[in-house]
Every structure is written in C-alpha cells, then in structure tokens.
Amino acid sequence: MEATTLQCLYKPRDYASDQEVKWCPGCGDYAIISAVQKTFSELNLKKEDVTIVSGIGCSSRFPYYMNTYGFHTIHGRAAAVATGVKLANPDLSVWMMSGDGDSLAIGGNHFIHAVRRNININLILFNNEIYGLTKGQYSPTSERGKITKSSPYGTVESPFNVGELTLGSKGHFYARVPDTDVKLMTEVMKQAYLHEGFSVVEVLQNCVIFNDKTHADITSKETKLNNQILLEHGKPMLFGENNSKGLLLNGLDLEVVTIGENGISEEDILVHDASAKSNVLHNLLIQMKLPEFPIAMGVIRNADANVYDKAFFEQMENQEQLSKYKSLDDLFMSGNIFTINS
Amino acid sequence: MKTTLESVVIKFAGDSGDGMQLAGTLFTDTTAVMGNSIATFPDFPSEIRAPQGTVAGVSGFQIHFGTSGVHSPGDTPDILVAMNPAALKANLHNLKPACTILLDSDAFSKKTIEKAGFGNNPLEDDTLSDFKVIEAPITSLTKSALTDLGLDNKTADRCKNVFTLGIVFWLFSEPLEQTINFFKQKFKNNPTIAEANIKAIKAGYNYALTIEAIKSSFTVLPAKKVPGTYRNITGNQATAWGLMAAAQKAGKPLFLGSYPITPATDIMQELTKHKWTKTRVFQAEDEIAGICSTIGAAFAGNVAVTTTSGPGMALKTEAIGLAVMTELPIVIVNVQRGGPSTGLPTKTEQSDLMQAVWGRNGESPVVVISASTPADCFDWAFEATRIALEHMTPVILLTESYLGNGAEPWRIKSLKELPEIKPLMLETKDANWQPYKRDNEKLTRKWVVPGTPEMQHRIGGLEKDECTGCVSHNPQNHELMVKIRKEKIQRVANFIPEQRYKGKDAKKLLVVGWGGQFGILFGAVNELQKEGKDIAFTHFNYINPLPKNTAEIFSKFDKIIVCELNDGQFANYLRALLPQFKYEQYNKIQGLPFTVKELKNKFNQLLEEK
Numbered sequence: 001m002e003a004t005t006l007q008c009l010y011k012p013r014d015y016a017s018d019q020e021v022k023w024c025p026g027c028g029d030y031a032i033i034s035a036v037q038k039t040f041s042e043l044n045l046k047k048e049d050v051t052i053v054s055g056i057g058c059s060s061r062f063p064y065y066m067n068t069y070g071f072h073t074i075h076g077r078a079a080a081v082a083t084g085v086k087l088a089n090p091d092l093s094v095w096m097m098s099g100d101g102d103s104l105a106i107g108g109n110h111f112i113h114a115v116r117r118n119i120n121i122n123l124i125l126f127n128n129e130i131y132g133l134t135k136g137q138y139s140p141t142s143e144r145g146k147i148t149k150s151s152p153y154g155t156v157e158s159p160f161n162v163g164e165l166t167l168g169s170k171g172h173f174y175a176r177v178p179d180t181d182v183k184l185m186t187e188v189m190k191q192a193y194l195h196e197g198f199s200v201v202e203v204l205q206n207c208v209i210f211n212d213k214t215h216a217d218i219t220s221k222e223t224k225l226n227n228q229i230l231l232e233h234g235k236p237m238l239f240g241e242n243n244s245k246g247l248l249l250n251g252l253d254l255e256v257v258t259i260g261e262n263g264i265s266e267e268d269i270l271v272h273d274a275s276a277k278s279n280v281l282h283n284l285l286i287q288m289k290l291p292e293f294p295i296a297m298g299v300i301r302n303a304d305a306n307v308y309d310k311a312f313f314e315q316m317e318n319q320e321q322l323s324k325y326k327s328l329d330d331l332f333m334s335g336n337i338f339t340i341n342s
Numbered sequence: 343m344k345t346t347l348e349s350v351v352i353k354f355a356g357d358s359g360d361g362m363q364l365a366g367t368l369f370t371d372t373t374a375v376m377g378n379s380i381a382t383f384p385d386f387p388s389e390i391r392a393p394q395g396t397v398a399g400v401s402g403f404q405i406h407f408g409t410s411g412v413h414s415p416g417d418t419p420d421i422l423v424a425m426n427p428a429a430l431k432a433n434l435h436n437l438k439p440a441c442t443i444l445l446d447s448d449a450f451s452k453k454t455i456e457k458a459g460f461g462n463n464p465l466e467d468d469t470l471s472d473f474k475v476i477e478a479p480i481t482s483l484t485k486s487a488l489t490d491l492g493l494d495n496k497t498a499d500r501c502k503n504v505f506t507l508g509i510v511f512w513l514f515s516e517p518l519e520q521t522i523n524f525f526k527q528k529f530k531n532n533p534t535i536a537e538a539n540i541k542a543i544k545a546g547y548n549y550a551l552t553i554e555a556i557k558s559s560f561t562v563l564p565a566k567k568v569p570g571t572y573r574n575i576t577g578n579q580a581t582a583w584g585l586m587a588a589a590q591k592a593g594k595p596l597f598l599g600s601y602p603i604t605p606a607t608d609i610m611q612e613l614t615k616h617k618w619t620k621t622r623v624f625q626a627e628d629e630i631a632g633i634c635s636t637i638g639a640a641f642a643g644n645v646a647v648t649t650t651s652g653p654g655m656a657l658k659t660e661a662i663g664l665a666v667m668t669e670l671p672i673v674i675v676n677v678q679r680g681g682p683s684t685g686l687p688t689k690t691e692q693s694d695l696m697q698a699v700w701g702r703n704g705e706s707p708v709v710v711i712s713a714s715t716p717a718d719c720f721d722w723a724f725e726a727t728r729i730a731l732e733h734m735t736p737v738i739l740l741t742e743s744y745l746g747n748g749a750e751p752w753r754i755k756s757l758k759e760l761p762e763i764k765p766l767m768l769e770t771k772d773a774n775w776q777p778y779k780r781d782n783e784k785l786t787r788k789w790v791v792p793g794t795p796e797m798q799h800r801i802g803g804l805e806k807d808e809c810t811g812c813v814s815h816n817p818q819n820h821e822l823m824v825k826i827r828k829e830k831i832q833r834v835a836n837f838i839p840e841q842r843y844k845g846k847d848a849k850k851l852l853v854v855g856w857g858g859q860f861g862i863l864f865g866a867v868n869e870l871q872k873e874g875k876d877i878a879f880t881h882f883n884y885i886n887p888l889p890k891n892t893a894e895i896f897s898k899f900d901k902i903i904v905c906e907l908n909d910g911q912f913a914n915y916l917r918a919l920l921p922q923f924k925y926e927q928y929n930k931i932q933g934l935p936f937t938v939k940e941l942k943n944k945f946n947q948l949l950e951e952k
C-alpha cells in the first residue's frame with residue numbers, strides 16, 4: 001500500500017483547488033471529495049486529463065473544489081454536457097457529480113439515456129434523499145410519507161431506488177456505498193473508473209442540515225454490522241458479527257440465514273458474481289430493504305457491454321477508410337455539377 | 343410550335359404519396375444542369391398521413407427557372423400539374439388566367455371529386471374554361487406502358503409521377519438522360535424498378551410528342567450567370583456543408599448535438615453522412631441534451647453546433663444562457679417554422695427573431711445572423727462559425743423552412759478560396775493567463791480546453807469574477823460583467839462588413855428586409871426600379887449587432903418599410919435600437935412566402951402617397 005502511494009504522480013491533496021470549500025460543516029460531501037482525491041491519486045490520473053462535470057445542487061459545487069478541469073453546468077443537464085465533452089475528446093477521464101434531484105428528477109431523461117448508451121463516464125450520485133440547496137423539499141428518492149417543507153403532511157409518492165433505475169435503464173455498472181467509509185468509496189470509485197461504460201456509484205450521503213441521519217439505520221457504527229452487507233465479486237454473501245449470517249436464494253426470493261443453524265454451512269451461501277450477464281440477482285440484491293434484509297453495499301453489478309464512445313469512434317475511423325471522398329472539395333464537386341463559361 | 347421564354351413557373355401537385363417532391367427535384371436537377379437559373383419551393387402537408395385525396399393531403403413542389411428575373415420560386419405557376427381533384431382544388435385560387443393545367447383524367451371519379459370538395463366534375467363544367475387544360479389518362483397509360491414487366495398494380499401505379507415528368511420534359515424540350523441515369527443509379531439493386539421508371543418517363547415523353555392535345559412546346563433560355571462550376575443545393579444541405587468547411591478552416595473537428603425536428607432535421611442527416619470528415623454527430627435524447635452536449639463539446643475544443651426549429655429553440659433557452667455565461671463558442675441554427683407552440687411545422691415564417699435576440703433570462707446577449715437564399719446558407723453557416731470562434735460567443739443563425747427546403751444553383755466554393763478561421767485557443771502555459779482575462783480589442787477570453795497541462799480551471803453558470811473566472815457574488819462585479827458581455831457582442835460590429843443597399847439615387851422609399859425573403863423582395867424592388875420608381879432596397883443578415891452604418895443608410899430616405907413574415911418583429915427591434923426613424927411595415931403571417939405582386943402593390947401605394 002505504502003509503495004503504491006509513493007509511485008503516485010500526485011498526493012490526494014494535490015487535486016484540491018485553491019477555493020474554500022463551502023459545504024455545511026459535517027456534510028457527507030467532505031468524505032466524498034476526499035475519497036475522490038484518493039481515487040485519482042491511486043489511479044495516477046493527470047490533473048489536466050480529468051474533467052469533472054456537475055449539474056446544480058450542493059453536490060454540484062464539487063468541480064470548484066478540484067484542481068482539474070471542471071464545469072458546473074445547469075440543473076439536471078450534467079450527463080448531456082459530459083457526453084459532449086467525452087465525444088469531443090475521448091481521451092479525457094470524465095466524471096460526473098450529481099445529486100438525487102439533479103439526476104433523477106429534472107435530469108431523469110439524460111440519466112437514463114446516458115446509462116442506456118453506456119458512454120464511458122463515471123457518475124458519483126450523492127443521494128441525501130432531499131433538496132439541500134433549496135432548503136429542504138422532498139426528492140425523488142425520499143421515502144413515502146416523508147415530512148419535508150414541501151410535504152408537511154408527508155409525501156404521497158413512492159421513491160426511486162437508484163440501483164433499480166440504473167439496471168432498468170440497461171446499466172452495466174452499479175455500486176452503492178455509505179459516505180462514512182472513505183476506504184470503500186475509494187475502492188469502488190477505482191472500479192468505476194476501470195469499468196468501460198457508464199458507471200453509477202450511489203453514495204448514501206448525509207445532509208446534516210435538512211435530512212440528518214436519514215441513512216443512520218444503515219450507516220451508524222451501532223447498526224452497520226447487521227444492516228449492511230458488503231458484496232465482493234467472487235466472495236460469499238456473508239455479513240453480521242463474525243460473518244455469521246448470509247444470503248440464500250429460496251425460489252425467486254432471497255433469504256437471510258444464520259450459518260450453523262438448520263444445517264446451513266458457508267457452502268450453501270450465494271457467491272457474488274458482479275459480472276453476471278443476467279441482472280436478475282443483482283436486482284434482488286439492490287431491492288433488499290431493512291429490517292428484513294441488510295442493505296447491499298459495494299459493486300453490485302459490473303458487467304461487460306458495448307461501449308458507446310468506442311463504437312462511435314470505430315465507425316468514424318471505418319468511414320475515413322471507406323469514404324469515396326478524400327476532401328470536402330471532392331464532396332462539393334460530386335454528383336450533378338455543371339459549368340458556366342464566360 | 344416552339345415558344346421561347348425568359349422564365350417559367352411550374353408547380354407539381356398531388357397526394358403526399360404521389361411522388362411530387364421527387365418529380366420536382368428531378369426536373370430541377372435537369373434544368374439546373376442545362377444552365378437555367380432556378381429557385382424552388384417545396385410545400386408539404388403538415389400531416390404525413392393526411393387522408394388520401396383531400397386538400398389537406400396535397401403536397402406541392404414549385405420551381406421557377408429561366409434566364410433572368412429568377413430571384414424567387416415565383417408567385418403563381420404558369421403550368422400546374424395536378425395528379426388528382428384535390429391538387430387542382432388546392433391550387434385553383436392561385437392560377438394566372440390562361441395558364442396551362444396538366445391533369446390525370448383517370449383520377450377524376452365521382453368519389454375523388456367529392457372528396458376534394460368540388461360540387462360538380464370540374465372537367466365537365468366551366469371551372470377550367472379560362473385555362474389551357476391538358477387532360478391525360480395518366481394512370482391507365484402508365485399501367486399499360488408497364489404491362490410486360492409483370493408488376494403488381496401498386497408498383498405500376500407508383501410510376502405515374504415519372505410518366506407525368508416525361509410529359510413535362512417534352513413540354514420544355516429538356517433531355518431525359520440525366521433522369522434516366524439517376525434511376526439506373528438509385529435502383530441498381532432492383533433492375534425491374536429501374537426499368538419501370540425508365541419506361542414510364544420515356545412513355546410520358548413519347549405520349550406528349552404524339553398526341554394532338556399538346557400543340558406547343560417551350561424553350562427556356564439558359565441564365566447569364568457568373569462563370570464557374572455550379573451544383574444544385576438546398577438551404578439545409580448548404581448549411582451543413584458551410585459548417586463542415588468552417589470547422590476545417592478552423593482546424594478543429596466539427597461536433598453536432600441535435601434532436602430531430604421539422605424542418606431542421608436534414609442538416610443533421612446530411613452531417614451524419616460525413617463521418618469521414620471526423621464530424622461527430624450525436625443524436626441526443628431531447629433538444630436540451632442537443633445543446634448541452636454541444637456546450638460540452640465546445641468546452642472540450644470542438645467546433646460545436648446544434649440545429650433546431652422554434653419549439654426546440656424554446657427548450658434550449660436556459661442552456662444558451664449557460665454558453666453566454668461561460669463565453670464558449672457555439673453555433674445554434676434555427677430553421678424557423680410557423681409558431682407559436684407546434685404551430686405550422688412544415689410552413690415558413692420569420693417569427694423567432696425576438697426570441698433569438700432577447701428570449702432568455704437575465705441580460706444575455708448573443709450574436710444573431712440570418713441567411714438570405716438557399717445557397718448562401720453555406721456562407722452564413724461559415725460566418726456564424728467564424729464569429730463564434732473568433733469572438734468566443736454563442737451565435738444564433740436564423741434560416742427558415744423556405745430556405746432549408748428550397749433549392750437553387752450554388753457556385754461551388756473550393757476550400758482554398760475560403761478565409762482561415764482563427765480560434766482563440768491557448769495551448770501552452772502562459773503565466774499571465776486567467777480564465778476570464780480579456781483581449782482589449784474584442785473583449786474575448788481565451789479558449790483553454792481540458793487536456794492542456796497546467797491550465798486547469800473551472801467554469802460554470804454562476805456569475806464570474808471579471809478576471810479570474812472564480813464564482814463571484816460581488817454587486818459591482820456583476821454589473822461590470824453584464825456590461826462586458828454586452829460590449830463584447832457590440833464590438834463584433836467592428837469585424838463585419840458595412841450594410842449595403844441597392845438604389846443609390848433613390849430618396850423616397852427604402853425597402854428593408856432580412857432573412858430568407860431576400861429573393862422575392864429583391865425581385866419586386868428590381869422590377870419597380872426598372873419602371874423608374876424612386877425606391878431602394880437593403881437586406882439585413884447581421885441582426886445583432888447591426889452593421890455600424892445602418893442609421894446612416896436609413897437617414898437618406900423619406901420612408902422606410904420593413905417587410906417580414908411575422909407581425910413586425912424586426913420593425914419593432916429597429917424601433918428599439920434606432921427610434922429616430924419611422925418604420926412602415928408589411929407583414930404576412932400565412933406560413934407562405936411573399937409574392938412579388940403583393941409587394942409591388944404595397945410599395946406603389948407608399949410611393950404614390952405623399
């Protein structure tokens with residue numbers, strides 16, 4: 001570990017810009033930015049080769065705080081702007097910073113299409129289940145019945161599950177991480193970078209001001225052991241104290257079992273295959289809810305698929321070979337032309 | 343008997359499924375190659391699947407060709423080709439007395455006559471008594487010409503437009519070779535269809551040659567044009583080519599982010615054919631993603647363009663503001679159509695001018711320019727790109743349905759004869775550089791794109807510090823930035839040619855036009871000038887900023903009339919900018935271009951008044 005750090009071009013803090021960070025003290029965004037800086041450092045990314053694109057919202061101030069190229073765009077449109085950046089210069093490492101309102105409400109259309117196209121962009125989706133910048137209205141991920149400033153009697157609508165929406169949009173990379181675990185965030189972000197195609201990393205982010213402790217059942221020190229399960233590719237799905245509990249497939253449903261009870265041994269436990277072509281089991285894992293199940297964390301899906309920008313440029317290169325025109329002059333002079341002499 | 347003519351207007355009209363657009367285009371291509379001046383006006387029904395045989399479903403293609411005086415597709419046809427009663431009905435109100443009507447008599451049954459809204463059979467009563475009518479049983483003749491090919495009824499029926507075209511070719515003594523070659527090429531994988539079309543056109547030609555009904559044919563003299571090599575081009579194609587040429591002259595790849603919308607889609611479809619030029623075409627999920635991807639591509643160093651029409655323009659509004667704030671070079675092409683809302687998608691109008699100039703939140707100035715003929719869409723697309731890149735600003739290029747779909751001969755430009763475009767890119771580290779540090783002359787900032795070492799910076803939609811580009815909420819800084827952004831656009835006027843006008847000796851009436859009605863306005867003024875009238879004409883392509891000598895020209899005339907296809911938007915714009923003058927208006931808001939006749943009437947009226 002020490003050795004790799006030494007080889008790095010830059011230390012994590014070299015990726016910080018000279019701008020004062022203005023998130024509320026205690027906001028989960030601080031942990032996310034340090035994980036991103038660590039990720040870039042460990043991946044040895046050149047500062048000038050990284051472009052960070054964001055929309056509008058607390059999380060979208062992110063680019064200002066990074067000493068890379070950055071673009072703070074307009075509400076909901078980061079995916080579209082990032083797509084243009086990637087197609088203009090596919091050599092750039094393009095990252096998108098966005099929130100639950102930005103990507104799933106006003107920017108929902110761009111989100112699903114960027115996922116569907118599978119363009120090579122990494123999205124860090126800060127899910128705090130609230131609108132922070134506008135001071136506390138419910139978002140498309142707020143739980144049903146949530147009381148907020150715009151829902152004083154509780155919401156009467158059901159939320160999106162980010163993972164379900166990603167898979168429903170034909171996504172091939174989805175990870176979920178709590179903002180309390182910088183090490184895990186860093187690990188997952190590195191995998192997102194290495195995945196070719198659109199990667200969605202959902203961070204359960206705490207908004208101390210308008211939605212404090214909304215993820216506390218999942219992320220707090222006291223509960224996390226039993227209420228989270230870290231999924232790692234190729235490893236059995238175990239969790240709880242001393243990994244004493246695990247997951248089984250019972251018919252078409254998942255089931256939580258205790259090792260050693262009812263003749264269950266570790267061999268009976270499901271082994272995580274993030275690269276499986278079928279997303280059925282990934283969906284079941286994504287849908288697990290408290291209190292019956294733990295919340296799935298880590299890289300839940302990481303499967304190969306056609307990558308949009310790759311195909312886009314391959315087609316362009318083919319056309320350069322195949323075209324009957326060698327210059328615009330050739331094109332302009334093709335077909336029915338006629339000459340008028342003086 | 344052969345009559346020699348200066349120019350002729352033909353209109354092909356039929357059901358949308360009758361292939362009138364193809365017949366018109368093929369005829370245009372041949373006349374262009376024969377050296378005629380041409381101008382065309384395709385007139386589509388709004389509904390692609392409007393009920394067959396109804397007036398709403400009539401599709402038309404008008405072409406004006408000849409030796410001189412061809413500045414527009416012509417007011418009214420000299421020859422109408424009507425494939426069914428509905429096509430006749432739709433055009434009957436707009437025919438010159440004694441004009442020729444060629445019609446398919448097989449298409450006139452009791453049912454189709456009723457469907458078209460005629461009380462009686464117009465072939466039997468005196469509806470057509472003022473006209474020279476050529477009744478040809480086109481449907482049955484086409485079928486019998488093709489019997490030995492063993493085609494099914496429907497396929498044979500599809501060839502009747504080509505048979506008709508054969509008749510028209512004979513009427514104008516035009517050769518068939520080019521069209522025959524077109525069929526050979528187009529249907530090279532389906533020889534039977536190629537043969538059917540070739541047989542049909544020859545049969546139509548020979549039919550016209552032999553029948554007694556057609557007593558005379560015409561020769562139209564070729565035009566006196568600037569020497570050079572020409573091709574026929576539509577406004578949308580010219581726009582696409584102008585953009586490609588500009589990107590090449592700027593030495594950067596072209597990027598188009600766009601969403602399909604009538605009547606702009608052809609530009610995207612044309613560009614996407616030319617991936618070999620490294621042009622990147624991104625068909626976005628919506629209009630907003632179209633422009634946002636364009637802004638992203640501009641940030642990352644491409645010549646970035648988005649194309650749309652009115653409703654799409656409305657959706658792009660917020661993002662145009664982002665490009666204003668971040669001072670990125672993008673081109674927004676609006677092929678205008680009738681509005682508001684969905685309006686008249688296939689009809690022409692010039693009613694997005696105010697939207698282009700002022701239609702955004704905040705003080706949000708952009709450069710606005712417009713094209714005036716189908717072929718000069720090439721030059722204005724090129725100029726829009728030049729201004730965007732050399733002045734670091736969004737530029738809106740207004741064309742219109744009438745230009746986008748219309749065609750005329752274009753004197754082909756070679757890349758050599760086009761000027762270089764010099765993007766304001768900074769590629770190596772400059773110690774004094776700041777993201778918003780400006781050039782003193784143009785007030786432009788430098789274009790530093792991601793990937794450039796040691797120049798990392800952040801931009802965004804929040805107000806910027808005047809020099810560093812960092813987010814700033816300082817009140818004085820905001821006011822300063824609003825003024826700088828405005829002044830930057832105003833200074834573009836120092837880098838564009840002066841406004842010109844035609845009619846140096848005139849004093850009484852100045853006709854002011856802008857955009858795609860150039861040809862018709864020019865034609866009307868030209869005729870009046872030949873009649874010795876005291877009239878001049880000036881046509882605007884630069885809308886914001888206006889050329890610097892605009893007021894000077896206006897001050898030379900007693901009266902100014904602003905003519906446009908809207909309710910007076912350019913007139914009101916001029917009233918706001920140059921309130922010292924009085925502006926008369928001539929407006930038409932029918933989804934149709936002007937006619938020379940109505941313009942001359944209006945101008946004569948103003949010339950006669952005191």
Ligand code: SF4
Nearest residue numbers: 024027058132207208
């Ligand atoms: S409002 Fe909430 S999300 Fe926004 S910065 Fe403050 S704590 Fe973070």
